[in-house]
Structures are given as C-alpha cells and as structure tokens.
Amino acid sequence: MPLIAIALLSYGAGLLAGLAGALGSAAVLVAGAALVASWRRSLALASVALLIIAGAAVGRAVERHDHGCAVRIAARRDWTIEALLPLGPGESGDVIVHDGRCQARGWASVVSGHAEAGERVVARGIPRLGPRGLALGTVRLSGLGRSEGKTPPSLLPRLRAAATRTVDTAFGSDAPLARALLVADTRSLSPAMRDEFAAAGLVHMLSISGLHVGLIALAVTVALGSVGLPRTRAAWGSVALTAVYVAVIGAPAPAVRAVAMLAAAESSRMLQRPTSPWAALAVGAAAPLVDPRLVADIGYQLSVAGMIALIAAGALEARWIRGRITGWRHAAVVALLTSVIACIVTGPLVAWRFGRASLVAPFANLAASPLMSIAQPILFLALVLGWWPGAARFVAGAAHPALAAFEWVAHTAAAVPGAQIDVAATSAALCIAGFGSVLIVAACVATDPWRPLIGAAACVVAITALPVVPRPSGGMELHMIDVGQGDALALRTPRGRWVLVDAGRSWAGGDAGRSTVVPYLRSRGGEVVAFVLSHPHMDHVGGAASVIRAMHPAVYMDPGFAGASGSYLASLEAVRAAGARWERVRPGDSLEVDGVVLRFLAPDSAWTSALDDANLASSVVVARYGQVSFLLTGDAEAPEEQWMLAHDSLALRATVLKVGHHGSVTSTTPAFLRAVHPRLALISVGAGNSYGHPGAEVLRELAADGVQVLRTDRFGTIVVRTDGVALSVQTEQREWELPR
Numbered sequence: 122m123p124l125i126a127i128a129l130l131s132y133g134a135g136l137l138a139g140l141a142g143a144l145g146s147a148a149v150l151v152a153g154a155a156l157v158a159s160w161r162r163s164l165a166l167a168s169v170a171l172l173i174i175a176g177a178a179v180g181r182a183v184e185r186h187d188h189g190c191a192v193r194i195a196a197r198r199d200w201t202i203e204a205l206l207p208l209g210p211g212e213s214g215d216v217i218v219h220d221g222r223c224q225a226r227g228w229a230s231v232v233s234g235h236a237e238a239g240e241r242v243v244a245r246g247i248p249r250l251g252p253r254g255l256a257l258g259t260v261r262l263s264g265l266g267r268s269e270g271k272t273p274p275s276l277l278p279r280l281r282a283a284a285t286r287t288v289d290t291a292f293g294s295d296a297p298l299a300r301a302l303l304v305a306d307t308r309s310l311s312p313a314m315r316d317e318f319a320a321a322g323l324v325h326m327l328s329i330s331g332l333h334v335g336l337i338a339l340a341v342t343v344a345l346g347s348v349g350l351p352r353t354r355a356a357w358g359s360v361a362l363t364a365v366y367v368a369v370i371g372a373p374a375p376a377v378r379a380v381a382m383l384a385a386a387e388s389s390r391m392l393q394r395p396t397s398p399w400a401a402l403a404v405g406a407a408a409p410l411v412d413p414r415l416v417a418d419i420g421y422q423l424s425v426a427g428m429i430a431l432i433a434a435g436a437l438e439a440r441w442i443r444g445r446i447t448g449w450r451h452a453a454v455v456a457l458l459t460s461v462i463a464c465i466v467t468g469p470l471v472a473w474r475f476g477r478a479s480l481v482a483p484f485a486n487l488a489a490s491p492l493m494s495i496a497q498p499i500l501f502l503a504l505v506l507g508w509w510p511g512a513a514r515f516v517a518g519a520a521h522p523a524l525a526a527f528e529w530v531a532h533t534a535a536a537v538p539g540a541q542i543d544v545a546a547t548s549a550a551l552c553i554a555g556f557g558s559v560l561i562v563a564a565c566v567a568t569d570p571w572r573p574l575i576g577a578a579a580c581v582v583a584i585t586a587l588p589v590v591p592r593p594s595g596g597m598e599l600h601m602i603d604v605g606q607g608d609a610l611a612l613r614t615p616r617g618r619w620v621l622v623d624a625g626r627s628w629a630g631g632d633a634g635r636s637t638v639v640p641y642l643r644s645r646g647g648e649v650v651a652f653v654l655s656h657p658h659m660d661h662v663g664g665a666a667s668v669i670r671a672m673h674p675a676v677y678m679d680p681g682f683a684g685a686s687g688s689y690l691a692s693l694e695a696v697r698a699a700g701a702r703w704e705r706v707r708p709g710d711s712l713e714v715d716g717v718v719l720r721f722l723a724p725d726s727a728w729t730s731a732l733d734d735a736n737l738a739s740s741v742v743v744a745r746y747g748q749v750s751f752l753l754t755g756d757a758e759a760p761e762e763q764w765m766l767a768h769d770s771l772a773l774r775a776t777v778l779k780v781g782h783h784g785s786v787t788s789t790t791p792a793f794l795r796a797v798h799p800r801l802a803l804i805s806v807g808a809g810n811s812y813g814h815p816g817a818e819v820l821r822e823l824a825a826d827g828v829q830v831l832r833t834d835r836f837g838t839i840v841v842r843t844d845g846v847a848l849s850v851q852t853e854q855r856e857w858e859l860p861r
Contacts, residue, residue, distance in 0.1 A: 126399035128172055129406060133425075135173035136409055136416045139180020183413045190223035195250040200257070202229065202244045204236035206835065208262070211820020213830045215854065216244070218255065227255035228836075228855060230829040234262025239278025247860060254855025259829050280369045287507030291517040295524050297809070298327075299517070303500050304370045305329040308808045308834065312605040313628055314528070316636035319475045320541045321534035322464055322482020323489050326527075329370060330424050331379035331405075332490075333497055338363045338383055340498035356387050366501075374415045375424030378405040382428075398432045422470050426558070430466035433565035434459040440568075460486040465561050469554035477541045477640050485534035489527055496523035536630060541640070553583050596844040597717050597746035599777065599803075602641055603833040604633040606807030606814070607660035610753060610779065611638075612744055614715035617647040621674070622742070622753055623655050627663030627688050634664020639671045641838075648672070650714050653706070653742065654679035655755025656735040657689035665692035673699050678712075680724050681705040682738040706740045708768070718745045722772055723757065723765055736782060737761045743775060747845020750774070752797055754781035754788070762793040770796045776848060777841055778828075780804045784815020794822055800859060801829050801841065801850070808834040829859070 194200060197220075206214040213230040219241070229244060236242045246260035274282070284304050292299040297309035307315070307327055318324045326332070338359045345355035360383050367376040382405035389396040406425045409416040416422075438455050446454055460483040472478045479485070503516040534540060557580030564570035564577065598613040604625030612620040619642060625633025642649065649672040655661050657679070669677065669692060677696045696703055707726065712719040723741040732738050739755030752775035757765075762781070765773060778799035781788035783806045802823050806814045815832065823830050831839050836852040843849070849858040 126403045127169065129403045131169045131172040132176040133406070133409055133416050135176025135178075136180040136413050137176075138173075139177040139182075140184050140413065140417050141180075179413055180416075186223070187225065187414075190220065191225045191250055191255045193223075194218050194220050194225055194227075194255060195248045198247065199243060199245040201241055202227075202236075202257075202260075203241045204238055207238050208236045209817075209820070210234075211815075211817070211822070211824040211830055213832065214835050216257070218257070225255050226854070227257050228852070228857075229257040229260045230824075230831075232259050232261050232824045232827060236262055237274060238282060239274030249857045249860060251849065251855060251857030254857065256850070256855065256857035258860070259824075259827055277369060277371075281371060284369060284504060284507070287504055287513060290510060291503050291507070291513040292520075293517075295517070295521055298524055298528070299500055299503075299520075301327045302329070302333060302497065303504055305373050305376075311807065312603055312625075312633065312637055313631065314531075316633075317535040317631070318531045319471075319477060320479060320636065321485040321531040322471070322479030323485050323531050323534070324471065324475065325423055325427070325467065326489060326493060328375075328420055329367075329373050330375040330420070331382070331428065332493065334363060334367065334376045334379035335383070336494055336497040337366065337501045338379075340501065353387075353391060356390075360384050360387060374408055374418045374421035377408055378421070378424050378428075381405045381407070398435070402428050402432065419470065419474055423467055426467045426470060427463055429562055430463035431459060433466070433562040434462040437462070437565040456487055456490075457483060460484070460490075462561070462565065466558045469551055469558055472554065473551045475640075477644070479534075479541050481534045481537050481540045485530060488530045488534075492523050492527045492530065496520050496527060499523070532630065535636070550584055553580050556580055557584075596842055597744075597749075598843075599744070599751050599841045600641075601779070601803050601805055601833060601839045601841075602638055603838045604637050604664070604805070605833075606783065606810045606812070607633060607663065608655065608755070608779075608783075608805045609633060609638050609664070610805075611642065612717060612719075612751075613645075613647070614650075614717050616715040618715060619647055619649045619672075620651045620653065620712070620714055620717070620719065620744075621649055621668060621672075622653045622740075623661040623755070624652075624664035624668045626660040632664040632667055632688075634667035635671070636664075638664055638668055642672065649674040651676045651678065651712060652701075653719075653740060654689075654692070655753075656680060656739045657682060657686055658735055658756065659686055659688050661755065662686065662692055663688045665689075666695040669695040669699055669701065674701055676702045676704060676712075678704045678706050678740070680729060680738045680740050681726070682724075682729055682732070682735050706742075716746060719743070720745070720772070722769065723761055725764070725768075728761075728764060734758075736787075739781075741765065743772065746843055749776045749843040749845060749848055751777045751779070751841070752799070753779045756782040756785075756788070758782060758785075758787040759790050759793075762788065762790055766792060766796055773797050775799055776843075777801045777803065780815070780819065780823075782814075783810075783812070784819050784832075785812070786816035786818050789819045789822065791822055794826055794828075798826075799828055801831070801848070803839060803841070804830065804832040806832055806834050810834075 201219045203217040205216060208214055208231045210231055210233055216227055216229050218225050218227050242262045244257060244260040244262050246257045249256045249258055281304060285300065285306060288299050288303055289296045300306040300309055305328060310327065318327055341362050342355050342359040345358050346352065350358065364380050367380050382401050385401055385404040438458060442454060464482040468478055499516060499520040503513045503520065506513040506516055557577045560573040560577040564573035567573060595615055597615060600611040600613065602609040602611060607626040608623040609625040610622040624638050652669060652674040654665060706721050708722055710721045720743050721740065722743060724738040729738040736756040736758050737760050739757040739761065741755060741757055742753050744751045752773065773796040775797050776799060778797050780802050784804045804815050833839065840851040841848065847858060849856060
C-alpha cells in the first residue's frame, strides 16, 4: 500500500475520532502505532501515529468551531435560513442557518410563512442547542421579496428540483427508485423496499456512489466516441459532464470521490504515468482535506471502504487465482470473490447504520451488479432527455425491466430464510469489526496472510462474545419507528423493556414487523412486555404476528373490534401459539411497567358495538412518566374524539401527541387539540403517500397552536426521551431538548 494512502487513512481515522469527541479512541490508536513503531523501529508507523494526532487535533478544532457557531446562532432569535425542503405552516424540516462567517444545519417547525427548497428567508423563533445539533423550534418565516429578506433559490437547487420533476414525470411507478439512483433522493422509497435491500445487502446501491457515477461516465464516453470524438476528448468530455451532473444532484461525497478518481485516471493516462490503485483511492478520498466533516458521512465511509475492498480483491486474485483458473470460471470466481471481500469490509458500517448484517449479500450483489450496469445509463439518458417529455418517457419505459429485475433480486434475497442477522450496533462492536476488516484487507495484500487472518478470527470471536443486553437510559423513551404509511410505536421503560403499540403494515411476501420492527428492537436489546393493537387495519396490525412470534410478549391487548383481516387473525393465532394473554382494551384500565403508567381512554365496548369502521374503535392510551405524558391515538377520528371529550376531557391533556390517522383531516379536530394542548406532535406517515396525509388543515391547526411537528417521512425514526420532567428529541441527524 503506498504511503500516501496509509497517510490519508491514518489522518482520516484521527479526524473521525476528533469530530466524534472520541479522543480516548484516538489515544489508543496512537499508542498502538507508537508501540509497534518502537518495536519494529519503523519510521512509517511513527508517522502514522503523528498523522492520527494531527487528524484528531483538526477534528477537535472543527468540532469546537461548529459548536461555537451553533452557540452564537442559539443566542439570537432571528436568522437567515435556507430551506432544504418546501416548508409551510405546520411543516417541519432541515434548514441551513447562515450567520455571517459560519453556518449550521438545524431543524425548524414552521408556524407561519412559506419557503421553497433552496430559498433563503428570515426566520424568527426560540432555538435549542442539543448535544447532536441545533433546533430552531417553532419559527415564523417572513419576507415576500428580495428587499424583505427572501432570496430565490440559486441555480443548482433549481436544476435539482427540475431534475426531480423530470424523474417523477418520466418514470411513473418507478419514480421512487429512479429518484434514489439518479438524484440521490431516497425519501420516496418505502420502508419495505429499504428493508428488503438492507436484508439483501444491497442498500448501498440505493444511493449515488462510485458505481453509479462510473457507469454513467463510461456510457457518456462511449456515446461521445460513437459520434466521432477522439478518445481523449471523449474521456475529458465525460469527466466534465459527469462533474456537472454530480454538482446538480447536490455533490454527495461518494460521487465527488468518483469524479476525482476519474479525472486522476485520465490525467495519468494522458501523461502516460502508471498509477497505483491505492494512490488513485487517496486522490478520490482526499475530500476531508477540504471539508473535514465529510469523514463522518456514512456515504463517504462506505464508498472508501468499498474501493479498498475492490483493490484488496484484485490483489488476492493476482496472487492466488490468476493463471490457475481460466475462462468463464475465472470470471465467475473473481466476481464472487470481489463481492465477498466488499461485503466483509463494508459490513461493520452497514451493521452500525442498520443494526443488521446480511448473509446473502455476496450472492445478491453478484446478481444485482449486471442489472445496475444496464439500468444506470438508461436512467441517465432519460434524465438528459427531460426537455423532450415523450422521449424521456420512452427511454424510462426501456429501463423498467432492469429496475423490476433489480427489485426482484432484492426481494428474493431478503426472503431467503436466515438472510440477515440482527446485531447489537454498539461502538465497541463497530471498533472490533472495523479492525477485523482491516486485517482481512491486510491478509489479501500480504505475502504471508496467516497472521492477519488469525487476528481477524480473534475479532470475530470477540464480537460474538459481546453481550446483547438492554441499555437502559434511566428514563422513558418513545420510539416512533419509520414503517412508512403505518404505525409502530415502541415505549421503552427505564429498565430497558418495551411496550409496543402497533407493528406497521404487511405486503405480499413480507411485513414491517419482520423487516423493520423486530430488527430495531433486537439491536437495542430488552424484552417486549406487552403488545397493544390500536385497531385491526393492515397498516397497524400487518406486522403484529411476526413481532409476537419473534419477541413473545406476555400480553396482547386490542379493542376487540370484529376485524376479519388475515393479518389480524394471524396475530391472534400467534398469540395463542406463544401462550400470551389476550385482553380487551377498556376505558379506565391501566398497565404499569417499570414506573411507566399506561391508562386506556378508549374505546368503550358499548360504543364499539354500534360501529362498522375500525378507525372509530381505535385504542387510545396515555403513557405517563413523572410529569410528562404521551397520548397515542391510533387512527381515532372525529366521532371518537368527541366521545372522549364528552366522557373525560381532562384525561386528554398530554405533553406529546401522536397525531391520529397519520394526520388525516378526519382527525385532530380543533376542540380535541385544545383539550390535549401538546408541546410536540408526532406524525407517522409515508413519503408521497396516495392519501394526501398529513392534511394541510391539520398542519395549520397545529401551527396555530404553536405545536412543534415531527414527521417520519421527513426525519425517519423519531425518539422522544424524558426523565419525567425534561423532554428531548432525537432524529437521525440531531438531538435537542424542548423548552420547558
């Protein structure tokens, strides 16, 4: 491995430790490198130690600068912000806050005003600074023109919005997948699809990476060469067009790395200079030298790890396989070997991000890669032809068979029994697994692979010995798990046990319980004490049977509505097979688990007997811990809300409201909202759903009441924590405390 690659990776490791505040980990790395350097009298290893120290120092300085910027922003009450998504009353999303010399990414829930994606507006509110980021809270947007503080979106956001509209128009039902593969927008992908790709080990293909950019660049080079351009001009034209494309889609780190490597490779070819693949990797992976924060981006990490795996597989093939096998057998063995090495090297990062490891990933990648090679150039051609809608739709239609086959590979691989295993995604497990991956790479490139292999085996033993135990937080947590258009809410007690309310939807060949809820709970540890079903509609009960069979709750509670859906009947069969206790939900009943008290407010059996709509018989429960309460409403609609108002309106008061029926206008009436008077509203809803949820009227009512709103279609899984007094919120990107 060239020194430049070793130097960059060492600096990146220190940089990551500094940004994460894990200076202890950096100290361990430095001590290990220094010890080995002293033992072997190696100047190179001593340099590695120094580079780790330098990276940690730079990372720590950047982290302090970002914190200082956030503190400065949090001290103000009005800012200039740039919306990353369209925002209006009752809507929430990520924004970029500009403050003279610096900027910070934050979250805002809009009370009044509008902003388009990429538009700069003036925002006013009361911010909160948390351990993982900045939250502006409820804000009012102002500015109706440039003179009043509103700046139209710049060119690149407008181009990206136009590209997204082209994809939606041209690809029809394939648009969510095409969005992910073309414009790096995965928000429209259903959780079911994401989970299937994760179980199959193909989730890395759902975001723009070096593979996608390389395929596009190759297709452009061939196209330019076919019209008569010389080889060099065609190659540089391809680099230029690919760079423009990467800029338009927002310059994701893996795509930038790929463009840099393409440019470096073409420069080497022109200069007739041989280039080590490790040196090319270093050029492509040098982005953190410009922006140190990129080293913490999961896309960047997976991209670099994947490239390292490809180089390692190539070295292994050259040393042990080349010349011994020929023909199609050689090609098949090399493809499988490359896929296996890539899955091993990137496995720790995937497990850390998704809480699972795929055992079928090498074979799934082997089947999916040719399909991606066919689909990606066609997708890009359809995007380029966006100015000619008819031609764009025609080309998009040609991509449909490859996209359908791509989805089929993921679906089939995910359906294999034992296709994935749930893992405890702890920092200790990540470090051990990461070190094991490094040893595997060392074994591939070393002339004597046995010592690294023994070390890698020791890492495997160490990981399996790590106990999977619940990690109690000392308080109560509500986890609104992102299952798309459906509900799955998990209450975690101070002792790390769970009460699960609903389990998401089901579909042909799978359900959210098996693909999402069970892996989520198992990766965090702890038993499921009780399962509460709000009502027997498929988007709530679809995954219940899988959860009951896997987690064995002691009690199953539901309203007893006569629902004849297959998923509901399957859940009752699972309850009987597991020996669990079935109970009907009744108003006034309560359940206490580790200091968390759940009190049921509805439905009443007399009320339920006269109904023919299960929504109106939803279980409604208040979970209370200390002075903080959570109101979970299922799909309760206006008539059931009126019933609760008439019978016990005072019991409805809650700190956090799970908005009924995914934010439908049939629920959350003004009178009900006034009785609840929440500080925070949570909406479980699928991106781009066909129902139009959440309704604009409901969002306006929440905004008018000053309620902060969080939605799973924009933030993914949402975790709300409380010690019984204070309330904090965590999303994938940040964590903050709500004002008391």
